[in-house]
Amino acid sequence: MKLRKKTAAAMIMALLCATLASGCGQTKIGYIDGERVSKEAPQINSLIEEGNQKIEEAQTQASQDLQKKMQENPNMSQEDLQKAQMDGQRKIQGLNQSYSLQLRQKMDVALAAVSKDKKLDAVVNNSTDQPVAITGAVDVTDDVIAQLQ
16 A cells, blocks of 8 residues: 555656656646545445445354354365355455445546646645645545535
């Protein structure tokens, strides 16, 4: 995760250096507070709540299925037990990936709309633990939250 952030920061810096070196100076960059968007955007909140609920239900179901299999076959081999556990974990991971993809898609649509409206060339996530906002960048957090109403 830290490697991604460092790579993203390096790419942003390279983009900025290339822009400054070209002398155009016309690049418009926006930034968002991703944590705030996650907390305040209704579409994101509802999707997170739905995802958490579905994952919790899947965990409960996987546990119940495992217990049922163990009751039906008390002499279940260790290999069969591990297979049953892995099946439950795969279902949960699939749900997690599905909801993560949906979140990313919603954010991408909102960011694209705000970028187009504000005529921004790039929008970066300005997190509190690794800020990347540059002097002159435009804070579009409120616009993205409004887009996700």
